[in-house]
Structure formats: C-alpha cells, structure tokens
Amino acid sequence: MSPDFHWDTLARNTAARLKRGASHANGKVVAAENIAALLHAVIESGDRVCVEGNNQKHADFLATALSKMDANLVHDLHIIQSNLALAAHLDVFERGVASRLDFCYSGDQGVRLARLIKAGKINVGAIHTYLELYGRYFMDLTPRVSLIAAQSADANGNLYTGPNTEDTPAVAEGTAFKNGIIIAQVNEIVDTVPRVDVPGDWVSYVVQAPKPHYIEPIFTRDPAQITETQILMAMMVIKGLYAPYGVTRLNHGIGFDTAAIELILPTYAESLGLRGKICNYMTVNPCPTLIPAIESGFVKGIHCAGSELGMEEYVRARPDVFFNGPDGSMRSNRVFCQIAGHYSDLFIGSTLQVDTQGNSSTATLNRITGFGGAPNFGSESRARRHVSYPWLKAGQEAAQATGATMPRGRKLVVQMVESFREKMSPTFTEKLDAWQLMEDLSLELPPVMVYGDDVTQIVTEEGIAHLHKCSNPQEREQAVRGVAGFTAVGLKRDQRVVDNLRDRGVIQRPEDIGVDVSLATRDLLAAKSMKDLVRWSGNLYQPPNRFRNW
Amino acid sequence: MSPDFHWDTLARNTAARLKRGASHANGKVVAAENIAALLHAVIESGDRVCVEGNNQKHADFLATALSKMDANLVHDLHIIQSNLALAAHLDVFERGVASRLDFCYSGDQGVRLARLIKAGKINVGAIHTYLELYGRYFMDLTPRVSLIAAQSADANGNLYTGPNTEDTPAVAEGTAFKNGIIIAQVNEIVDTVPRVDVPGDWVSYVVQAPKPHYIEPIFTRDPAQITETQILMAMMVIKGLYAPYGVTRLNHGIGFDTAAIELILPTYAESLGLRGKICNYMTVNPCPTLIPAIESGFVKGIHCAGSELGMEEYVRARPDVFFNGPDGSMRSNRVFCQIAGHYSDLFIGSTLQVDTQGNSSTATLNRITGFGGAPNFGSESRARRHVSYPWLKAGQEAAQATGATMPRGRKLVVQMVESFREKMSPTFTEKLDAWQLMEDLSLELPPVMVYGDDVTQIVTEEGIAHLHKCSNPQEREQAVRGVAGFTAVGLKRDQRVVDNLRDRGVIQRPEDIGVDVSLATRDLLAAKSMKDLVRWSGNLYQPPNRFRNW
Structure with a gap:
C-alpha cells in the first residue's frame, strides 16, 4: 500500500457527515421539521441505505422524507430493505433519489415494483430471504445509513421497540459497527426508556415523528x-x-x-x-x-x-x-x-x-x-x-x-x-x-x-x-x-x-x-x-377495528 | 384452565430468587468472595444453566464456582453450553451438580467427556452446531440462569465485551426475555463502559473476577x-x-x-x-x-x-x-x-x-x-x-x-x-x-x-x-x-x-x-x-508469547 493509504475512510467520512448534521440537531435529537435538512446533510449519493421496512413495523416518516429528497443533490442510492410495503418505498425510485434495490418481500407493491423495473427506474440486485439479506449486512451489503423505527428513545439515543422489535437489532448492529449512521424515528422521546432494545451509543439521531410509526396486522385471521x-x-x-x-x-x-x-x-x-x-x-x-x-x-x-x-x-x-x-x-x-x-x-x-x-x-x-x-x-x-x-x-x-x-x-x-x-x-x-x-x-x-x-x-x-x-x-x-x-x-x-x-x-x-x-x-x-377469540383471551385481546363487527 | 392457574410462574420464581440473592449483592454488583453464596441463592436444582463457553472467551470464574456448588443443595442442572473447554466444565458433572448436557463442541475435553458419558455421569441431549443451539435457546432449551463473561460493566449492569463479543448477545437475549437470570463476570467494574454490548436492564448481577476471563488463541497459525x-x-x-x-x-x-x-x-x-x-x-x-x-x-x-x-x-x-x-x-x-x-x-x-x-x-x-x-x-x-x-x-x-x-x-x-x-x-x-x-x-x-x-x-x-x-x-x-x-x-x-x-x-x-x-x-x-506477520502489520499485531521465538 502507498504510504498515504488510509484504513479509516468510512470513519472520517462519517465524522464529516455528523459534523454537517450537527447544526440540524440538538445533540442526538432532531426536530421533525428538520428531517429533510438532516437527511441532506448526512446522506450522500451512491450510499447504501437501509430503510427499516419490516414485515409489520415501518419507518414510514423517514421513508417519506427520504423519497422527497432533492434528486439533483442526492441520487443513485442503493436501497437494502427487507419489506417494501408503502408507496414511499417506491416513490424514492420513481423520483430518482434511488436507483438500485436489494430486498426480501414486496407484497402489495409487487405490481408497481415490476412496472418500475421494466421502466428502468429500479435495478434489482437480488430477491432474498430474511436471514440471507441480514447476513449480507455483515458482508457485501453493509448499510451506510439506516433509517429505523422504535417506540421511544431517550436523549442519549437509547431505543425501546416495545413488542415490535423485529429487524431492528440486525439492522442496527450491521450499521453501527461499520461506522454507519443510524437515524431512528420514534413515537415519543422520554426521560428513561422502559428497557433498552438498542443501546444509545449505537444510534446517531432520534426524531419524534408526527404520527406513531405505521404497523400492519398481517397475522390476524377471522x-x-x-x-x-x-x-x-x-x-x-x-x-x-x-x-x-x-x-x-x-x-x-x-x-x-x-x-x-x-x-x-x-x-x-x-x-x-x-x-x-x-x-x-x-x-x-x-x-x-x-x-x-x-x-x-x-x-x-x-x-x-x-x-x-x-x-x-x-x-x-x-x-x-x-x-x-x-x-x-x-x-x-x-x-x-x-x-x-x-x-x-x-x-x-x-x-x-x-x-x-x-x-x-x-x-x-x-x-x-x-x-x-x-x-x-x-x-x-x-x-x-x-x-x-x-x-x-x-x-x-x-x-x-x-x-x-x-x-x-x-x-x-x-x-x-x-x-x-x-x-x-x-x-x-x-x-x-x-x-x-x-x-x-x-x-x-x-x-x-x-x-x-x-x-x-x-x-x-x-x-x-x-x-x-x-x-x-x-x-x-x-x-x-x-x-x-x-x-x-x-x-x-x-x-x-x-x-x-x-x-x-x-x-x-x-x-x-x-x-x-x-x-x-x-x-x-x-x-x-x-368475538370468541376476545372471550377466550379474557378480554385481553383487542382486535383492530377492521376486524370488529360488534 | 383452572381459575388458579398462573401464567407468570417464571417471573414470580425469578422474583423470589432475586430476593434471596439481594443480601449477597450491592445492587447488581456482587463481590467475588460472595459468588458461592449468590449462586446457591439464585440457582435451583433442575435449572437449565448456560455457561458462556465460547469458541474463545470463557466465563471461567463462574464456571469454577458453579462446579464447586454443594451438590446436596443443588443438583441435576441441565447445562446448555456452546463449548466445553475447561476442566470446570466437566467437574460440574463429576461432582454431581449437573447431570444433563446439550452442547456444540468439546475440543480437548473430548476424551474425558466420553468417559463421563460412559460412566453415566452425563446424560447428553444432543450435539449441535452453533446456530441450532442458539435457536433452541428461543424454543425448547431456554436458559433459566446464564453465566456470561465480559470485559467491563458499570454498576447498572451495562456490559462491554470488547472484541470478544462472540455468543454473549444470543445467550443474553434468550435468557433475559424469558425472565431468566444473567450473572456476568467482568474484568473490571467501571463508571462508564466504552460502549454498551448488552444493556444493563437485561443483566441481573455483575461480579469482578479475580483474574481476567480465560481466552484461547485458536486461530493463530505460525x-x-x-x-x-x-x-x-x-x-x-x-x-x-x-x-x-x-x-x-x-x-x-x-x-x-x-x-x-x-x-x-x-x-x-x-x-x-x-x-x-x-x-x-x-x-x-x-x-x-x-x-x-x-x-x-x-x-x-x-x-x-x-x-x-x-x-x-x-x-x-x-x-x-x-x-x-x-x-x-x-x-x-x-x-x-x-x-x-x-x-x-x-x-x-x-x-x-x-x-x-x-x-x-x-x-x-x-x-x-x-x-x-x-x-x-x-x-x-x-x-x-x-x-x-x-x-x-x-x-x-x-x-x-x-x-x-x-x-x-x-x-x-x-x-x-x-x-x-x-x-x-x-x-x-x-x-x-x-x-x-x-x-x-x-x-x-x-x-x-x-x-x-x-x-x-x-x-x-x-x-x-x-x-x-x-x-x-x-x-x-x-x-x-x-x-x-x-x-x-x-x-x-x-x-x-x-x-x-x-x-x-x-x-x-x-x-x-x-x-x-x-x-x-x-x-x-x-x-x-x-515475525514477518508482525512486520506486515506495522508492529500492530502482538502475538501471544507462546508464538514468539525472538
């Protein structure tokens, strides 16, 4: 290697991004109205970006903000994401912010996804099962920036997911330990989280979203x-x-x-x-x-x-x-x-x-x-x-x-x-x-x-x-x-x-x-x-409204 | 179910154990000399106990303490452990504290293990590969008590593993989230850990061991x-x-x-x-x-x-x-x-x-x-x-x-x-x-x-x-x-x-x-x-003494 070769390009680049991001945050806490400015400060063209799209929980506020970025400034993102479930997950391609995709599951977005592929808007790397995509987070598809979702955070960035932990630990570990940047949207910022699901020193920024994160009841059968x-x-x-x-x-x-x-x-x-x-x-x-x-x-x-x-x-x-x-x-x-x-x-x-x-x-x-x-x-x-x-x-x-x-x-x-x-x-x-x-x-x-x-x-x-x-x-x-x-x-x-x-x-x-x-x-x-299920549960089970007919 | 059926037997039993353990600890911190008393307070006969025996890092202090427990008081433990590497890992069976074993790898202890099996001292459930044993921690082999090892801890139980994280996150998650008890031996107790590898609210007790945990250089070839x-x-x-x-x-x-x-x-x-x-x-x-x-x-x-x-x-x-x-x-x-x-x-x-x-x-x-x-x-x-x-x-x-x-x-x-x-x-x-x-x-x-x-x-x-x-x-x-x-x-x-x-x-x-x-x-x-390897590394690589001949 030449004497001026560096082994910490990611760390130095991350430090520069965090410096740019600092003016849009109060410590780790970002106000919702500053999210566009923050994303433009810390995301660079060509980045591999993991948007937390689980089977159920979604970082919908951040996904929408990402899809609305200025494609003249930031483009050709490589999205590495388990589940494509929301319109914003494809808008980011349609608007030219992202161009490459590796994923696991698309569900209802499958038809639009096929159309965007045929139109040349999305270059698909591969379709994965969950574990193999997580595995690649630690090999050749490590995220540079991850946009994740949790129930609550404290000012130090400690995250509490509640029962919908899902992919969060895998995404966070793959990102935090390769000098990546983690931005978490949370439903509330609290003094002390009920338990720590992701340690604060792994997390770069937290932002309280205007609405609780989207979640889909896909395992309920009447x-x-x-x-x-x-x-x-x-x-x-x-x-x-x-x-x-x-x-x-x-x-x-x-x-x-x-x-x-x-x-x-x-x-x-x-x-x-x-x-x-x-x-x-x-x-x-x-x-x-x-x-x-x-x-x-x-x-x-x-x-x-x-x-x-x-x-x-x-x-x-x-x-x-x-x-x-x-x-x-x-x-x-x-x-x-x-x-x-x-x-x-x-x-x-x-x-x-x-x-x-x-x-x-x-x-x-x-x-x-x-x-x-x-x-x-x-x-x-x-x-x-x-x-x-x-x-x-x-x-x-x-x-x-x-x-x-x-x-x-x-x-x-x-x-x-x-x-x-x-x-x-x-x-x-x-x-x-x-x-x-x-x-x-x-x-x-x-x-x-x-x-x-x-x-x-x-x-x-x-x-x-x-x-x-x-x-x-x-x-x-x-x-x-x-x-x-x-x-x-x-x-x-x-x-x-x-x-x-x-x-x-x-x-x-x-x-x-x-x-x-x-x-x-x-x-x-x-x-x-x-109703029988509710009865069996001693009224502990509370079905979503769309499953109630009483 | 009968009206007096309970769904929180583990949680109530754990609370009772922690209450018994409290007199041997200062908050979460246990003095090394109190470890025997603590183990007798929180481990019960028949428990599934995971001793952190990784490929390299070992909770050797805790493994030894476990093997020295009074078999009249505590016996028939079911040990679920990746690697058997130390004499203490088999002493616990020879002394009648444990009787059942599920594991992955035994290495140098293989001959003694075979002898103890033939002598009827160990009833082996199965030999696993790593991932399948971890998988069973979340299915039918969830640990009741886990004895793990880390580099340092703070008084709240936050653990820092340094580079030898290995199995710790899997063991800790499988135990902490089924009301199990986690005891961590650490090399030092500090005010603030350099980073959090296992959040403190998952950990029951930390004890500073008299010596740094055992670690084996098994990937070095001259x-x-x-x-x-x-x-x-x-x-x-x-x-x-x-x-x-x-x-x-x-x-x-x-x-x-x-x-x-x-x-x-x-x-x-x-x-x-x-x-x-x-x-x-x-x-x-x-x-x-x-x-x-x-x-x-x-x-x-x-x-x-x-x-x-x-x-x-x-x-x-x-x-x-x-x-x-x-x-x-x-x-x-x-x-x-x-x-x-x-x-x-x-x-x-x-x-x-x-x-x-x-x-x-x-x-x-x-x-x-x-x-x-x-x-x-x-x-x-x-x-x-x-x-x-x-x-x-x-x-x-x-x-x-x-x-x-x-x-x-x-x-x-x-x-x-x-x-x-x-x-x-x-x-x-x-x-x-x-x-x-x-x-x-x-x-x-x-x-x-x-x-x-x-x-x-x-x-x-x-x-x-x-x-x-x-x-x-x-x-x-x-x-x-x-x-x-x-x-x-x-x-x-x-x-x-x-x-x-x-x-x-x-x-x-x-x-x-x-x-x-x-x-x-x-x-x-x-x-x-x-020496060539050391030279290639710019003197950053520091081989253990047994590999040095200069």
Missing part, C-alpha cells in the same frame, strides 16, 4: 371465514402428521389453513389425547387464532419474529409463554425466530401454485412479491445435527425410499393447499407461472418459494402425499397428481400407480388415517368468530 | 510450519476454484491448509491478476495469516465470530475492514458471522477423515468433539435465493450432472486435505470412525461433520475432484479415489474410470489447470514466520 374443507385438512394434519411424528416444535405459516389447525387443537387434538404431546413450542408471530390453544395448555412456548396489533396486552399477561422483557412487553426478533424455526421439526404453510414435482410459488404474472421467511422455514436444514424423533423418522423414511446409505434426519416441510383456490383457479399446475415471470423480468432463476425436493408432504382435501417416501421423480409426480383432486393435474393421474402408492402409504386418504369426514364441521372450531 | 504440499494445494484452490468461479465472498476454516491460501494471495494470486476479483469479503475470525492479504488490498471486509489474541490493535487500526464499534474496538458476533458465512459462496476447510462418498468427520474413537460451526458453513444453503456468479455456475454444473429439471444455485463446499496426515495416517478411509463411535456411545447417527452430498470439491496434493459434477454414487466414489493418492482408498481406484473423469474435467490435476508444481515452495509465502 375464524368466521374458516371453511369445512380447511377443517378437514386440519384434522388430517393433526391425526396424520403431528400425532404419528410427535411434532412438538414447529412453525406455522400465515393463512386460514394453519389457523384452522390452531383452532381445533383444543377440540379435535384434545379428543385424541394429544395435549402435551404435540405443538409445545412454536416459532410464529402471536396469531390471535392461537389464543384458545394457549389457554387450553397446548402451546407452552412461542418465540415471535414480530408482534401482532391488538395482541399486546394478551402477550404481556402470558410471560411464561412469550419472550417478554423486564418491562413486561415482548421482544420479538426476526433473526432468532428465523433461526429457531429453521431448526425446528416441522414447517407447514400454504401457497398459490404447486407443480407436479411439488415445487411451489406465490409468484404470479406481472408481480414481484419476493420470498420473506418461508424458504428458510420451509427448507431442509442441512446444517442441523441434533436429533429428535420426528426428524429421525422422516429421515429414515426418506433413506428407505432412495436407498441412501448415510443416515441423516429430515425436516418435515408440509404444504397445505386446497386443490382449487378462489374463483375455481387450480392450485396444481403442470408448470409454475414462475417460469414465465423469469422470462418477463429477465431473472436468472424462476422465483420458487419452496422447492419440491425440500417438501415432505402435501396435504389437500383429498389426502396426504408423502413426497419424501417416493423413490424417483415419476413416483413423486403421481403422488402429487394423486392428491390434486379434480384439477387438470389431478385428472391426469395414472390410477394404477396412485393405487399402488396408497397401498404403500405414500398417499393417505382421510379414512386411511381414521379421520371421520363427517366431523369436519365448524362445530370443531374452538372459536368461531373474532 | 507460517513457519506451512509445508510445500500445502502451498501446492493452495495454488490449486486459487487457480482452479477461486479464479474460475470468481469467488468474492467466502469462509475459511481453521488450519495450516487455509493459512497457506491466505499467505499466497499477495504473491501467487497477485501474479494472476486476481486482486479485487477474489476474496473480497470473508466471514472468519481475525486470523493473523490474513494480515498480508489485507495489507495488499485483497480482503476488503471481514466479519468475525470472535476475536483473536494479539490482533486487537491491528483490528482497531483497520476499521474499514473489520466491524468496529464507536469505541474503536471490534464487535464480533457468532450469530451474524454464522449467518453471513452460511449464505456466502464458498466454504473451505480441512478435516481428519474422508470416506469414498466425500463424507467427512473429525470424530475419532473414544473422543467426542462435536461440530462447532463447520456444518453450518459447510452445507448447502437451501434457503438461499439471491444469485451470484459462483453459486449459479456450481448449480448449473450440478444440474447438468444429475439431470435435475429445476434450476437452482449451489454453494461451493470444499474439503482441502492431504492424502496422509501426521504419522502417515491416511485421511481417506472406506468407512469413517464415526460409525464405530456411534456404536460405542449409542448415538442415533454417526457424527459426520460435513456430508458428502454437500461437498462440491475435494482438493488434495494430487488434484481437485469436482464431486458435484458426478452423475451417481459410483462416479463420486471414483472421483474421491482419484485424488486419494497412495492411500489404500486411492490405490483401489478404477484407473479407466478415473481417466474418463479427468477427460471430463471432473478430476483436475495441477497441470490441467496450469499450476506449475515447481513454484510450490515456501518462497511463495508472503510471510514465512510470525
């Missing part, structure tokens, strides 16, 4: 909308999977299908004598539909990636079950929840499309939604070494089918789908839309959510297909067709092969596992409405 | 011991793997083999014009043998799981490269380093035994060592979705070999071994000792470190075997035999098949990739001794 088909499938999952495998540690995806399982634990699973034998530990957000199972003593421990609006007081009153802090409120943490869930014994979730090898995707044409956490929960954990009964049993079954000589466990990855979705659109397809999407958007790979070779079972209203018990792709195809109902994929089954698979237990119909279809009625639901 | 065979293999790795795959993000295991790679980056890789094109980002501890590569501008960023004794001042002076805090010293974090490394593009490490399918293990008879982080770095990351050139290329090659129809990337997992180890013991074997160990210790599975189907390449002095390019187990076997040299495994090769594999590029000899064997001398090492 029991009134659960169908008898979903209840039948839930019975099959409990009797045909949770019971024989003895699944005590698991992760539930979002949706009415898994909500149905949760709501028949206190009734159907109880009648089978399964309390204490299944579903003891879950890694999942505090879904309101879990309340009856918790109150009935089914679920002993839950670690959460985020919180859920309205569940705050219920969670606070159940510290034996949730991970609550010394202040009494929960600390969620997406990193640890994703890790725990990855190494648990079972993931079950729904999807939009499944092909004949069991590959599944939520990608639909002209829309980029991304993956979130499902690929991590829903994939074989090959780094796992600790043994449990379900993991060993599934591994032995898989080895028996393929003739593998090295014994190894296997995670149970279950896809739970009805053969037809809304508007009689078939779930099963010969080819995923993801292939067309790859073409349209010039992606290197089709955006598959859960790969077929990671899936152990598909559960439909017609039965369970144990894909890990198939010896080859041909058998696997017939196992999928064999539970695909009256879809075109299902009708193309080879009935003789399917009958043979059923004889071998690769396909199981409800009657094969002793599930009485006539019991699959809404009477089995421990709670049939939002 | 360049003087690197052999010409290792240099030849290192050349093959750079020219045959890093260059063609364009590997910019990677993880190096511990050992002289990977140290050789690091030490020829500034010479050999530089001569190939590879600076800036390979090894830009690493997830690895601050190995002293990386100094010349850093100084030469090869490695731009390094995130560390832990620190390394003697590297503190060098790391402090290179904030552009390492993750240093506002106080100037590094914050290591095993969780984020393991996550980043799992999703990087390549892992390369050594091992003790490799079988004919490429399965490898460091387990040897009568010794339980465990896995540490290698299975996580050295396994296919099936939850990964972001695309990079090396990942895509390896995936395409694998799909071509197996005829897979769903395109997917592939992590490069490389095992770098000489065909014979010390004392002419062959590295390659028809059957791993792990199988015998399974029998002897009644394990459910053989303790395999890296599974063959996760391995893409084996590099020996004879060449590179690209296992991911093999179409079936028979080819894979011959590819392994084809680089196994003069071991019995190597001699049993089918020469015609091996020649065919070489023609197809599945096996590559040094001359096939343009590696000039005559250049493989110690002249290629950028540093040939510890």
Whole structure:
C-alpha cells in the first residue's frame, strides 16, 4: 500500500457527515421539521441505505422524507430493505433519489415494483430471504445509513421497540459497527426508556415523528371465514402428521389453513389425547387464532419474529409463554425466530401454485412479491445435527425410499393447499407461472418459494402425499397428481400407480388415517368468530377495528 | 384452565430468587468472595444453566464456582453450553451438580467427556452446531440462569465485551426475555463502559473476577510450519476454484491448509491478476495469516465470530475492514458471522477423515468433539435465493450432472486435505470412525461433520475432484479415489474410470489447470514466520508469547 493509504475512510467520512448534521440537531435529537435538512446533510449519493421496512413495523416518516429528497443533490442510492410495503418505498425510485434495490418481500407493491423495473427506474440486485439479506449486512451489503423505527428513545439515543422489535437489532448492529449512521424515528422521546432494545451509543439521531410509526396486522385471521374443507385438512394434519411424528416444535405459516389447525387443537387434538404431546413450542408471530390453544395448555412456548396489533396486552399477561422483557412487553426478533424455526421439526404453510414435482410459488404474472421467511422455514436444514424423533423418522423414511446409505434426519416441510383456490383457479399446475415471470423480468432463476425436493408432504382435501417416501421423480409426480383432486393435474393421474402408492402409504386418504369426514364441521372450531377469540383471551385481546363487527 | 392457574410462574420464581440473592449483592454488583453464596441463592436444582463457553472467551470464574456448588443443595442442572473447554466444565458433572448436557463442541475435553458419558455421569441431549443451539435457546432449551463473561460493566449492569463479543448477545437475549437470570463476570467494574454490548436492564448481577476471563488463541497459525504440499494445494484452490468461479465472498476454516491460501494471495494470486476479483469479503475470525492479504488490498471486509489474541490493535487500526464499534474496538458476533458465512459462496476447510462418498468427520474413537460451526458453513444453503456468479455456475454444473429439471444455485463446499496426515495416517478411509463411535456411545447417527452430498470439491496434493459434477454414487466414489493418492482408498481406484473423469474435467490435476508444481515452495509465502506477520502489520499485531521465538 502507498504510504498515504488510509484504513479509516468510512470513519472520517462519517465524522464529516455528523459534523454537517450537527447544526440540524440538538445533540442526538432532531426536530421533525428538520428531517429533510438532516437527511441532506448526512446522506450522500451512491450510499447504501437501509430503510427499516419490516414485515409489520415501518419507518414510514423517514421513508417519506427520504423519497422527497432533492434528486439533483442526492441520487443513485442503493436501497437494502427487507419489506417494501408503502408507496414511499417506491416513490424514492420513481423520483430518482434511488436507483438500485436489494430486498426480501414486496407484497402489495409487487405490481408497481415490476412496472418500475421494466421502466428502468429500479435495478434489482437480488430477491432474498430474511436471514440471507441480514447476513449480507455483515458482508457485501453493509448499510451506510439506516433509517429505523422504535417506540421511544431517550436523549442519549437509547431505543425501546416495545413488542415490535423485529429487524431492528440486525439492522442496527450491521450499521453501527461499520461506522454507519443510524437515524431512528420514534413515537415519543422520554426521560428513561422502559428497557433498552438498542443501546444509545449505537444510534446517531432520534426524531419524534408526527404520527406513531405505521404497523400492519398481517397475522390476524377471522375464524368466521374458516371453511369445512380447511377443517378437514386440519384434522388430517393433526391425526396424520403431528400425532404419528410427535411434532412438538414447529412453525406455522400465515393463512386460514394453519389457523384452522390452531383452532381445533383444543377440540379435535384434545379428543385424541394429544395435549402435551404435540405443538409445545412454536416459532410464529402471536396469531390471535392461537389464543384458545394457549389457554387450553397446548402451546407452552412461542418465540415471535414480530408482534401482532391488538395482541399486546394478551402477550404481556402470558410471560411464561412469550419472550417478554423486564418491562413486561415482548421482544420479538426476526433473526432468532428465523433461526429457531429453521431448526425446528416441522414447517407447514400454504401457497398459490404447486407443480407436479411439488415445487411451489406465490409468484404470479406481472408481480414481484419476493420470498420473506418461508424458504428458510420451509427448507431442509442441512446444517442441523441434533436429533429428535420426528426428524429421525422422516429421515429414515426418506433413506428407505432412495436407498441412501448415510443416515441423516429430515425436516418435515408440509404444504397445505386446497386443490382449487378462489374463483375455481387450480392450485396444481403442470408448470409454475414462475417460469414465465423469469422470462418477463429477465431473472436468472424462476422465483420458487419452496422447492419440491425440500417438501415432505402435501396435504389437500383429498389426502396426504408423502413426497419424501417416493423413490424417483415419476413416483413423486403421481403422488402429487394423486392428491390434486379434480384439477387438470389431478385428472391426469395414472390410477394404477396412485393405487399402488396408497397401498404403500405414500398417499393417505382421510379414512386411511381414521379421520371421520363427517366431523369436519365448524362445530370443531374452538372459536368461531373474532368475538370468541376476545372471550377466550379474557378480554385481553383487542382486535383492530377492521376486524370488529360488534 | 383452572381459575388458579398462573401464567407468570417464571417471573414470580425469578422474583423470589432475586430476593434471596439481594443480601449477597450491592445492587447488581456482587463481590467475588460472595459468588458461592449468590449462586446457591439464585440457582435451583433442575435449572437449565448456560455457561458462556465460547469458541474463545470463557466465563471461567463462574464456571469454577458453579462446579464447586454443594451438590446436596443443588443438583441435576441441565447445562446448555456452546463449548466445553475447561476442566470446570466437566467437574460440574463429576461432582454431581449437573447431570444433563446439550452442547456444540468439546475440543480437548473430548476424551474425558466420553468417559463421563460412559460412566453415566452425563446424560447428553444432543450435539449441535452453533446456530441450532442458539435457536433452541428461543424454543425448547431456554436458559433459566446464564453465566456470561465480559470485559467491563458499570454498576447498572451495562456490559462491554470488547472484541470478544462472540455468543454473549444470543445467550443474553434468550435468557433475559424469558425472565431468566444473567450473572456476568467482568474484568473490571467501571463508571462508564466504552460502549454498551448488552444493556444493563437485561443483566441481573455483575461480579469482578479475580483474574481476567480465560481466552484461547485458536486461530493463530505460525507460517513457519506451512509445508510445500500445502502451498501446492493452495495454488490449486486459487487457480482452479477461486479464479474460475470468481469467488468474492467466502469462509475459511481453521488450519495450516487455509493459512497457506491466505499467505499466497499477495504473491501467487497477485501474479494472476486476481486482486479485487477474489476474496473480497470473508466471514472468519481475525486470523493473523490474513494480515498480508489485507495489507495488499485483497480482503476488503471481514466479519468475525470472535476475536483473536494479539490482533486487537491491528483490528482497531483497520476499521474499514473489520466491524468496529464507536469505541474503536471490534464487535464480533457468532450469530451474524454464522449467518453471513452460511449464505456466502464458498466454504473451505480441512478435516481428519474422508470416506469414498466425500463424507467427512473429525470424530475419532473414544473422543467426542462435536461440530462447532463447520456444518453450518459447510452445507448447502437451501434457503438461499439471491444469485451470484459462483453459486449459479456450481448449480448449473450440478444440474447438468444429475439431470435435475429445476434450476437452482449451489454453494461451493470444499474439503482441502492431504492424502496422509501426521504419522502417515491416511485421511481417506472406506468407512469413517464415526460409525464405530456411534456404536460405542449409542448415538442415533454417526457424527459426520460435513456430508458428502454437500461437498462440491475435494482438493488434495494430487488434484481437485469436482464431486458435484458426478452423475451417481459410483462416479463420486471414483472421483474421491482419484485424488486419494497412495492411500489404500486411492490405490483401489478404477484407473479407466478415473481417466474418463479427468477427460471430463471432473478430476483436475495441477497441470490441467496450469499450476506449475515447481513454484510450490515456501518462497511463495508472503510471510514465512510470525515475525514477518508482525512486520506486515506495522508492529500492530502482538502475538501471544507462546508464538514468539525472538
């Protein structure tokens, strides 16, 4: 290296930025009306900027301020952000402030995102799962500036997140320890925070936003909308999977299908004598539909990636079950929840499309939604070494089918789908839309959510297909067709092969596992409405208004 | 639930313990001489206790105090601990204070551990990799009491770890947020900590230990011991793997083999014009043998799981490269380093035994060592979705070999071994000792470190075997035999098949990739001794005494 080479360019550059920022702040505290001036003082063109967009909590005030920056002064920002959920998250590109994007999930913004990509306004680096994007914060995508959100702060910058901690610790650590700048929007500035979620010496600035940060209740499902088909499938999952495998540690995806399982634990699973034998530990957000199972003593421990609006007081009153802090409120943490869930014994979730090898995707044409956490929960954990009964049993079954000589466990990855979705659109397809999407958007790979070779079972209203018990792709195809109902994929089954698979237990119909279809009625639901959930919670659960009809 | 059911049993029990503990503490501060009384006040029989035993840093004072507890009063503790490294970690079982163990790695204590298991003194739950044990802290193995170690604390319990943060944040979060009790031993109690690594409101007690906490320099390798065979293999790795795959993000295991790679980056890789094109980002501890590569501008960023004794001042002076805090010293974090490394593009490490399918293990008879982080770095990351050139290329090659129809990337997992180890013991074997160990210790599975189907390449002095390019187990076997040299495994090769594999590029000899064997001398090492490393560092690196011979 030449003698005038420096090893502290980031530190010196940061010092210069903080010096420019000082005139717009009172110590670390910035007035809301000064936020534009502060951002222009501390953000430089080309910066990698992490906008805290979690699954639920959003730094909406800061995201809006960022999107309104003067693109003549600051441009070509590289946004590295978990979730794109707000208009401002794309305005920043449309207005020319940012040009490059690495992200995890876009949800409702997926259509506009695809349009902006096609228009050349956004250059997408890659779509990630949560943990891999966090991992890159500590490798090649370290944030230069992070805009985060918390419940409260003190004048020293100590942050309190309350139950919606989510991504904050990962973002803050990746930024603070590479001389990055952290600006936190908070709902209130207080003398002393109830507990410290992010230490003040990691944080550069705090600003009290005019309104509390945006938060989205994405894990709430109204029991009134659960169908008898979903209840039948839930019975099959409990009797045909949770019971024989003895699944005590698991992760539930979002949706009415898994909500149905949760709501028949206190009734159907109880009648089978399964309390204490299944579903003891879950890694999942505090879904309101879990309340009856918790109150009935089914679920002993839950670690959460985020919180859920309205569940705050219920969670606070159940510290034996949730991970609550010394202040009494929960600390969620997406990193640890994703890790725990990855190494648990079972993931079950729904999807939009499944092909004949069991590959599944939520990608639909002209829309980029991304993956979130499902690929991590829903994939074989090959780094796992600790043994449990379900993991060993599934591994032995898989080895028996393929003739593998090295014994190894296997995670149970279950896809739970009805053969037809809304508007009689078939779930099963010969080819995923993801292939067309790859073409349209010039992606290197089709955006598959859960790969077929990671899936152990598909559960439909017609039965369970144990894909890990198939010896080859041909058998696997017939196992999928064999539970695909009256879809075109299902009708193309080879009935003789399917009958043979059923004889071998690769396909199981409800009657094969002793599930009485006539019991699959809404009477089995421990709670049939939002009001029932409130009642089960002893009035601690306070649903958001849009879920109240009383 | 019955009306007198409680949901805060942990919180009430903790309050009772803290009340008992209060008389042995001054606020949160405990005098060293009161530690036995404190432990007897706050630990109860049957507790799950996490003793902070990291890869390097150890809560040795607290571990010793725990092992000396009165087993008549407190017994049947369940120890959940990453690393067993000190005699006290096993004394606690020998003395009957603890009876159950879940852990990751035992190293030098492996022989005694196996003996205590056979004697019925220790009931082992499971052996884990780091991330899965941390994951279980948030699921079914949450600590009731954690004994941790830090550099300093203030009277409010705020902890400063300095560069050896390691597991502390994971242990502290898992404990503090389930009403657990955290006792921290620190080297000093100060008015104000240089930065906050663990917030004080998470911590129950701090005690200044009579001596600074134990710390082990496990990543230091003396360049003087690197052999010409290792240099030849290192050349093959750079020219045959890093260059063609364009590997910019990677993880190096511990050992002289990977140290050789690091030490020829500034010479050999530089001569190939590879600076800036390979090894830009690493997830690895601050190995002293990386100094010349850093100084030469090869490695731009390094995130560390832990620190390394003697590297503190060098790391402090290179904030552009390492993750240093506002106080100037590094914050290591095993969780984020393991996550980043799992999703990087390549892992390369050594091992003790490799079988004919490429399965490898460091387990040897009568010794339980465990896995540490290698299975996580050295396994296919099936939850990964972001695309990079090396990942895509390896995936395409694998799909071509197996005829897979769903395109997917592939992590490069490389095992770098000489065909014979010390004392002419062959590295390659028809059957791993792990199988015998399974029998002897009644394990459910053989303790395999890296599974063959996760391995893409084996590099020996004879060449590179690209296992991911093999179409079936028979080819894979011959590819392994084809680089196994003069071991019995190597001699049993089918020469015609091996020649065919070489023609197809599945096996590559040094001359096939343009590696000039005559250049493989110690002249290629950028540093040939510890003193050279010190010189490269501008005297910032201060090797521990045992590595100094001047």
